[in-house]
Amino acid sequence: IYTASSGIQSFPEFVAVGLVDGNEVMYYDSNTMKAIPKQAWMKKVTEDDPQYWEFETHKLSRTQKSFINSIEVAKQRFNQTGGVHIFQNMYGCEFDDEYKKAEGWESFGYDGEDFIAFDLKTERWSAPVHQALITKNKWDNDKMKVAEIKYYITQTCPDWLKMYVEYGKISLVRTDGPSVSFLQKSSSSPVCCHATGFYPSRAEMFWRRGEEEIHDGVDKREILPNNDGTFQMSIYIDLSSVPSEDWTKYKCVFQLFGVKDDLVIKLERARILSNNGISIISWTIPVVMLCLATVALSGYVYTLKKKNGEKSTNFVLLILNLS
Template sequence: MKKITEDDPQYWKKETRIGLINYHLFKDNTEIVKRRLNQTEGSHIHQKMSGCEWNDETNEINGYYQFGFDGDDFITFDLETETFVAPRPEAFITKHKWEKNGEVYRVKHYIIHQCVQYLKKHVRNGQSVLLRKELPLVSFLQKSPSAPVTCHATGFYPDRAMLFWTKDGDELHEDVAPGEILPNHDGTFQMSVDLDVSSVPPEDWGRYKCIFQMSGVEDIPNTLHPDKIRTNGVNGVNAKKLTGLFAGVVTLVGVALLVVVGFAVYKWRKAKSVPPPPDEAERPTVQEVEQPLNPKQE
């Protein structure tokens, strides 16, 4: 939009003028439809939706231009037949009126020229965003041995992606719980899908794969394996290493403690077996010296 407004400084003024015109048209048309439907009171919704599709390889163009009232189709334009379609009798008057006064050619021109022109501009100005692709980091997560295994993909772009489980190459639809696509703080996305493995024997885990699928890139498969599962912030391999390391440290500490205690006992027994010199044996302790004299001694 910044690029478009640079090329056309009057863009917002023109769009504002169109919006004000549409405001009055919608207000008048709402009253007309209310009278045709014999609805004179209450709140109502009058909707318009228009747009176009352009295939940059075949140059094929398609589009739509339609109106709705209170959530139901009221009248639509068929680009192929260049006619208006009235799905309800109350819209026949509008259909005949628009086809008679040249509205068909105005709408057709809008779809295949004006709309496509803006679409091509948006595609050209947004190449860096439209062609951006970022692959995810895929991890297996499990809260506890009895909990489902979560396949979590994060950091991918765009959000038009799929994540699913397969068994022997076939997509699974049972015992799986897919999550929604969520945004990350850096503009990328994340999603996850759970697999209930409570009834799957460990030797069959290798038959399951988590597949990340995105248009324009090859599928990214990840085979389920206990060593790849992260639990409480560490994966299976690290957990085993940490467990072994912890056990080794405990063993070393225990041995060192036994050596220190043994040496202390040895020194204590040795000191006890040797009698002290006479003068040291008769010397009062500090505690005895600091004791106050009794009244008779005073």
Template sequence: MNLFVLFVVAVQIHRVTPLIHSLIYFTVVSYQIPNFPEYLTVGYIDGVPISHYDSKSRKAKAKQDWMNKITADDPHYWEKVTQDSSDNQHSFKVNFEMDQERLNQTGGLHMFQVMSGCEWDDETDEVDGFQYIRYNGEDFIAFELETMRWIAVHPQSLFTKHRMDQWDMFNQYRKHYYTEECPSWLKKFVNNGRDFLMRTEIPKVSLLQKTPSSPVTCHATGFYPDKAELFWRKDGEQLHEDVEVGETLRNHDGTFQTTADLKMPATADVEGRYECVFRLSGVKDDIVTKLEISGILSNARIREEEEKREMMVSIAVPLAVLAPVVVVVLVKLYKSRQAKYTPASVDADCEPASKSPSEPVSEPASNSPASPFPSAT
């Protein structure tokens, strides 16, 4: 594992501890790379982008709204950052060109990558600083804070090491920056962005599967901070085999997502025995999702549901067309029955049969054929 990757892993391990905060600046100096600025620097607080400057825009700007709170105490803060970035751009360019000539690499595509910053433990108040430089994707040189000396990581960086070790005043300032100035800014930024940086957001957890024979993926998205665990349990015991945990990735809204694959198909005999567990730092209760086939979102199940919907539509459409026809038939049948059972009309020229004036005209019986339905009385 190279030095740069080792440092990134170390920072991630530190960030699992909720009391350690970091302020890191990533700077890229490039040569003849199409559609890419010659100079770019981006600042991060606890992995959250906070500032941006590049040689095309030539203006430093905030990446988070709460970063502009700093102007309440220092109205010209962003103008100063712009000027400092412009000065650093010129300095990096000069040193870059010197190293290219010394290494006989003046032609082609080349890139310097610089990562520098500090960490602060808000419980013990301990601070630490660092600077690592890579050249064309390889570790090149690093600054050691305790000795104020440069470490030649690459054989071709020995000349650069000796040259930079002689800059006593520069190295003294660098130590002061990493132990005093950088932590001071870090504390201010953390205080201004506390509501954002120290917030807690619970994720949505889903079980996913491509095909019935594919691994079951437990997917958690929308959580913050990234100090979280996602794992599988069987019969209450955490699984370490047949499980593959994915990377923690940042969403566009600043929250995070991650996955944990259970490398076995979901069958009826495993239902209820397996469960996916999401654990977020600072949150008491875990989110537990039991493995149930009916709860898995899969392409096959989605297609099956779509086929069922299409079948229901195929049945419903003919019924909708047939319904008016049935109504018409029923109406005609009803009218024909009415016509069949309606009493004959009386000729106007004929007199009805004589009845005794004292004899009342009788009403039809309750279930008279004149009515198609039984009487309610």
């Protein structure tokens, strides 16, 4: 994930973060001007390539210049001068080990909105805003660049992903079951089903009444990272109009992708926490997953609405100026 910013004094002009399965594995910014590993196992890369991190630093310094220029071009397209602005690029891939299938993506965002994205099926760029049409037409006509992007996200990226998973398999190819609890601020507030400490991040949660999945009055929040590398998620349900004796008919269901058995917790008032006490249901699940997941960048302004991020030694080939 590349982030260029303008008008933020306390934030670097350019930040690059590489992610594998939702774990930050590489970091670079325009203040430090140095690419560094963020996981101990990423240091193993230098055993095969001693110049790896020097090479990454050199490429990202060039990428930095390109992105700082691109944010200025975007400001001109939107007739903007001063103020705070964010330009981002997110690209990567995921590999399904079971079906031996790879998928990839490449997208750009500006000030919290989608700007332009690559459609792998049509091998063309989509531009949801008219300010991006100039860029779309230019990039669609660059057949060599289109071929490079397609090859990278379907071939090169999955190969690097497999290598990183091999390097970090002790920590990446593992499963941590969640601890689940019911929370409620007051007797009239929505009831929250909160799961934390699970890994990997490909998970789903929903409320069920009997055997019917409930959607009305439900508010599901995004999956967020914990400081220890695991993840958390919450889903709220408004039961203010439901008689208290019917609450036991509701259940919170937690699913982890690829796992047959769900964690199903019946809602009981005795399990609901307010400000005192903790009632936690734990679950241990055997599963192996190779995927990339979206991660919120702590302290950063994250704008793209697509999926997932990725780390590679070849990403400089895909840096495209807007001009």
